[in-house]
Amino acid sequence: MASWALLPAAPVTGRCLVIPARTKRSSSFWVRSSLDTNVSDMRVNGLFPPEPEFYRGPKLKVAIIGAGLAGMSTAVELLDQGHEVDIYESRPFIGGKVGSFVDKKGNHIEMGLHVFFGCYSNLFRLMKKVGADENLLVKDHTHTFVNKGGNIGGMSWCLILYFTNLIFGSQLEHQYMGFLHFCLQIRLRQYREYSIVHLVSGKTTYDKARNAVALALSPVVKALVNPDGALQDVRNLDSISFSDWFLSKGGTRMSIQRMWDPVAYALGFIDCDNISARCMLTIFTLFATKTEASLLRMLKGSPDVYLSGPIRDYIIAKGGRFHLRWGCREILYDKSSDGETYVTGFSMSRATNKKIVTADAYVAACDVPGIKRLLPSQWREWNFFNNVYELVGVPVVTVQLRYDGWVTELQDLERSRQLKQASGLDNLLYTPDADFSCFADLALTSPEDYYIEGQGSLLQCVLTPGDPYMPLPNEEIIARVTKQVLALFPSSQGLEVTWSSVVKIGQSLYREGPGKDPFRPDQKTPVKNFFLAGSYTKQDYIDSMEGATLSGRQASAYICDAGEELVGLRKKLAAQDSGEYTKAVNTTDELSLGIRGIRCSSAAPDNNSNKRETPQVLKIAVSGVTELLRLLSSSNKASRLNGVSDKESDEFSVSGIDDVVTILQSDFENAYFVTGIFTSAIYTEDCVFEDPTIRFQGKDLYSRNLKLLVPFFDSPSIGLEKIEKGIDSEANFVLATWKLRTYLKLPWRPLICIDGSTVYDLDDKFKIVRHAESWNVSAIEAIGQLFTPTYGRSND
Template identity: 55%
Template sequence: MWQLVFGVRPWKLLEAWCKFLTDHHRRAISKDTWAQLLDFAWTVKPDLSNFKDDAMSAWPTLVDDFVDHQRKHNAANNHSSNTEINQACSSNHRLLKRSLGPDYRQLTRRARRQLQRAGVSQRAVQAVAAPPAPAPAPRNLVSNVSEVGIRDAPLKPLFPDEPPPPKEGSPKLRVAIVGCGLAGLSTAVELVDQGHEVEIFESRPFIGGKVGSFVDKAGNHIELGLHVFFGCYHNLFRLMAKVGALENLLPKEHAHTFVNTGGDVRLLDFRFKLGGKDIGAPFHGLKAFFTTDQLSALDKAQNSLALGTSPVVRALVDPEGGMRSVRSLDNQSFSDWFKGHGGSQGSIDRMWNPVAYALGFLDCDNISARCMLSIFQFFATKTDASRLRMLNGSPADRLLRPITDYLEARGVKIHTRTGARDMLWEEDEDGRPRVSGIRMTTAGRERIVKADAYVAALDVPGVKRLIPEDHAWSKRFDVFGKMHRLSGVPVITVQLRYPGWVTELGPKPEKHGKHGSNPAVPQRLSSDPADPNAAGRGIDNLLYSADADFSCFADLAITSPVDYYREDQGSLLQCVLTPADPYMPLSNEEIADRVHKQVLNLFPSARGMAPVFHSVVKIGQSLYREAPGMEPFRPPQKTPIDNFFLAGSYTQQDYIDSMEGATLSGRLCAGKIINAVPQLAS
């Protein structure tokens, strides 16, 4: 029985233990070695719930494999046995610890004994993954968050007032949040700042929702989408400033870049100077549209006619009135509205379709005019709204970890691999329903979570599973019934790592490109380390294309270098396939091959290079489908159930389904809870 449980005969364990005690050269297993072992366990057996179930039988083999892996790794890299280990415990370490719960300590003791038996000491083990990125400077926590907020917000309703500090002796709530994306995290930050007790439950092994990322077994950071921060994302900037993550944003040149067939690169350039001074909104936008060479002269004239008769003009003098006019256009597609106001199909094909795909994963025929014109209004009225920023590295490390560190330092508990199965509810004396608990499942074990208030911070398919169409609430309350009219859009995110620089711009040749001006040609990575081209250059911005199935893409090795740049490799293109419906049935290899061929069509000088790595992430329902006429079906954050609230970018808010929309929805949701504290506490 002993051998079955511990994988070793008892006298062998005693012998190893005695040897350990008498060998004064033996060092205890370090925290770093343990963290590396857990990283190895994650890569070999990522399903941690199953890992927990069969740990008794699988653990000895897993440790042996780890030891063999480390010895081979050390031999291959000629590492000295005296190399110091300085890799910090990884996020996988924390995820496994959370997943195993009380069994973590028992498993730790068993692993340490086996590692010592195998002769693995602090000085003999090298990191499994690639060396960590350079540590960022200490976080600068911004206490006055208004510095990144209201003065620049396009509309005051888009930036809620700060809640007043809680009064001394005011009741404190227990709040359970289902979903650990930006909406749930935003809600949690607002509530803990008011002194409430919060627990967050996430069904995945990692947090972040649609903005999440994880590290695969080879050390690659895999994202669930391409994340770009517009200058009008003031609620998100406020959140990042509060947790010390704002410094992780890298501003890009104030121009939107379109890549056409044959390496023909065109700009929608908002940079505008007169007399050495920067000229802002709305004139920088007029300059951008009048001078762009992405459109023909006729298309630009018709484009100006359409935008000149839009609610955007009213918004310049009456932002609130302009937004009311924009909201009234929800029943029309952008194509119908645009062409009805004199716009051309050429403008849609060459400019607005790529932009629409990037914003809502839909083309102009299928996206609401409200969605597109909302963004146009923000761009027209605020100079910085159209300027893009990107994280300097992966979302998990550069955006999400600072938020979770902030929350956990204030007592918030975050449970991963814990899914909500259904809600328990009861009726009061007046027949009004009230949530009495949520049934949660972790590794096959159920428990009931009790709280004063409950928040569903889920995406559209998630909240529809929690409150199905045949649920009593869906039949009784319009809010829940209408919600089932919403649906998500499929999207596929593809990463391609190349041995050279795909988007690097070299000298412009004499011959004119397809659209009439000199194309910029990307250069391949030089093998000569003395060559400056080997340093890693290219287009440091978000890229759009009207000539590929991926509407937007970026070279993360350039835009987000902390986690994605590698000295011995080149571009890491991250491409977003929309619409993804035709690609969903295809294998990952076929998808990657098709995307690679389209990359070569856009950058012909990259021909001859083949990807050295690819990843494909499919999401069946991502952003909610912002089709014409869907606005009335979006639910408010406060529901007819007194202690049940909603957060998520699909809920009622004037931003599109985006990171900013999710963050704003969390603030609005928290505000509803804070206003209801006396009622909820009673």
Template identity: 30%
Template sequence: MKVIVIGAGLAGLACAVELADNGYEVEILEKRPVLGGRVSSWLDKDGDWVETAPHVIRGSYKSLIALMERVGIADRIQWKKQQLVYASKGGKISNISFSPSAGPVEILRSMIGSDLLGFGDKLKLLTGLLPAFTGDKNFIENQDIKNFSDWAASLGVNREAIGRFFDPLSRTISFLRPDEVSARVIIFQMASIAQGLNATRIGFLDGDPCQRLFQPIQAYLEKRGARIRPNARLARIDFSNDEPRALGLELTNGEYLTADVYVSAMELHALREVLPGQAWSFPFFSRLWQVEEIPVITVQLRFDRKVVAMDNAVFAIGTVMSLVVNLSVTSPGYAHDVCLIEMIVAPAKDIFHLDDGEIVRLCLDDLTELFPEVAQANLVKSTVVRIPQALYRCEPGAESRRPTQKTPIENFYLCGDFTHHGYTPSMEGATLSGFRAAQMIMETRGRNLQWHGGTPPS
């Protein structure tokens, strides 16, 4: 049975790996010359690696870690000290450390020890989060009705404290501020670090995603007979007029491809552009317009000397960037760079209209306020990466609008972190959605899922 997967990000590749391991003939189409989607990297004109964002791997990312184990590259994750690091203007650094076996009680104790929140606010927050920490999934899902700031304020938590502790966390996870993001998203993330052994770990790839993650996945797939086609742009998906069935795919070069099953692993806006007119008669597809996408900006700064020499991710308080990572420290593959700082700018919509130079200046000014030693270094090179429609907007009520992987078209499936899989938008969410799409394909066609190594995705 032949399956065509459209899109070679983590979602599409995870789906393809699962299907190829279970004996399916798989063809993967990717519109860009590189694999990886929002986790991709590429060489610029100077031969320097550019990434779409600093991609943090968490110990709770079971599906992503399982995929890397299966491909044989889990040892490429560089695990760091188990802590949350916050930087404030004036050079103040605050840490919340966890033990490897941190459970709910240990995490509560660690949060109480933090200097980022007053004692009264800590008790109120921890009381409110207790059902989530103890595994009450219904409680977590029911918090999608309000934004996180309002949810925390309803507990009596000071809004200034919410901003200080949760603002950089929220902007890193969802690219939205606490008063914009669904309370479910933040509560889910807080609960996920209480999942058990090493769930609080934070790690990074040991180099660029292209060479260290996606080339091995490509080799794994090709060894199993899969065909990967970069620069293959989709023009139209062809649905039957007589039955709910996909007939084929037309590429922009005029080529027409057919298969038994089709899986869209495209970004949501790209999917909406290529769906045929018949699709919009189905409420399932018309609801896709209710899911909004938001932009993302990543900034890379290269300096002539070492600054921000922290071997971990750093959450930035009160700045245009939410997360700061020194890749030349966290990832050995970047050690040849004297100092490579990568930052997430969020919410990106606030400054997306500015030119690259203005964005770099804002980031450099804020970075210097967080880490005064930056003033003694010279900026050698800067790179700004903009993605206008990067991920779905995790606002209150958005969870109910996320589509399932199975569609009303019997041989057409979706995957991507915007689909419904229980996780938040992340590398884990994308990978999990790909595995679930593959599982649904096999279940629908009467074949049992055969796991071929690694920890099965949950």
């Protein structure tokens, strides 16, 4: 029998709280912290599916795109059932949004701040399976709010008991304590101007009582006796925002602003006015069922070492294979004689290497922008796939700040200045008084990789919403965050930031706004051998690590259920055209030449052979279209775009071609072409820009042209296929290949589909002097796309 580590729900102090396991105090309320906590006895099969039966069908070969948690969860389940699995990842590291990497100076840099709640049963199951469960550190069972001036909002146990009796009476079952523990500990003592005395009278009592009433009238209370029914009620609330629901139940706007907004930002990166009531209440429903469901853990070190690493080792030990830096250029597919669509391969590339990967089952374990780039445009004729384009990602910026002292040490100024021993708040921290809704001192919470002898705090701050920060230079972001940290912790005055990092993700979690849940796709698709995984896909949880893990389990189950059918399809294809795949592998650079891949154009001529002067009539047409877009662009759209500036010239210090490659790659990842935001600092003022339809000079004009197009994009995506540096005898240059897909907001809604490449010629200071695009369509065909209605586009 596994041992339990028992932790009391203690009030917050300015110190790290160290409590020995198995200490007995009769007056404390104890919560269990072992991963053996059987949260799955909530009986919600959708959230916590039972262990799958042993697979007895034929062995399958499965190709997975994406080595994030969803892809690796899928792989683990399939390998456990005896299948053959290959995972392809375009990045040089695994983990996806939970990934991390080490920079040249040895600093671990994360994609975001990751915490593990006690209701993450599927993720904990995976971690136990791969031996990573020992890598979690349990934190005090307190949701801690930090207000301006260093005022800490915590929860003493006597206050929980007071409100317990107030709402439910003195006789309370164990499960009710879970609901109250979460709701009350984060509700009381939020507002720095309130003291304990205010809890029994005046404005504070009123505000807290309204909170209690709102939650008492919610499905959260129903979950105490009927979890399945409560979750169905929660699903039915997807069409309204949490603010609308909360206010309709008697909650107050002050409670939303000071308490629930930070929680919403931490969960979904958007505020209560914009987040679905389903998203918030899903979490609260789980927290209501058991006390330990809201108990928080964090990794002892970086995700790559302590989460992704053990999963990777398990997959390799089971015979699975990782293929890093291999990106999927295209999904190749065909239709059978009975009209059914099936995938015939993934067209893959790594630098200049190309290949076609074939399998029995194909899984796209991507995020929202990734799956939009990958799906063939013709598949949008299915509502199933077209619905995906109704989902959009939320931008988020993660900042790390290393100090020469302990920022969150509030009780002892001298202790905060010494570097011999770590000191401060060892927990996830919320705040309503900064642009980062949640943060933590990783040197305390995850010391294995982040505590460095002779150095101090490593604050990791999550900026939500991230939109205002995306176009800002890193130096300005760091300055703003540092100033806000000082406002929260005045005692940190005089401490210096010795190192910092900024990670921008243009689209992270999908925006879980009201009415978006119906657009989440199932893991099983209309294409019989093509499956999806990812936290955005359909599962009774939110976009999170737990949701990603659960989606992988569900994808694996669908694949195993279809085992016989998938093998039958394999045999049918082998008999039908045994030599066609060999022919496809030996084709030239254009892998979509009529084998099975679908193209958006009728031809894909070689870019080099089509290097010829654009006819004058086309130049006139392009100029006319540009002027038309300018006239159609409304003033409100223009004013909105004017508020978004290009990245300033002092953001980067370019010292070589590698720096240019890194910056360009970042611009592509942030979808510069469809947002209008690019790093102008690496271009010369008189840089030449050209494509098959137009040629002009000046980076300011390029910036204006980009911003002119942005309001007309509908469901856009631009994916970087590969980027590589080249050095010849005459000049340095960078070559990037990419894929653009977007509808235009014109009455006939044309679809623009262009696969292209860009050559960036550099001067001796490594600034871009020429930006030259080549396309897989001619200038005439490109103009033709612009005037072709969607309903008139060919499907071949």
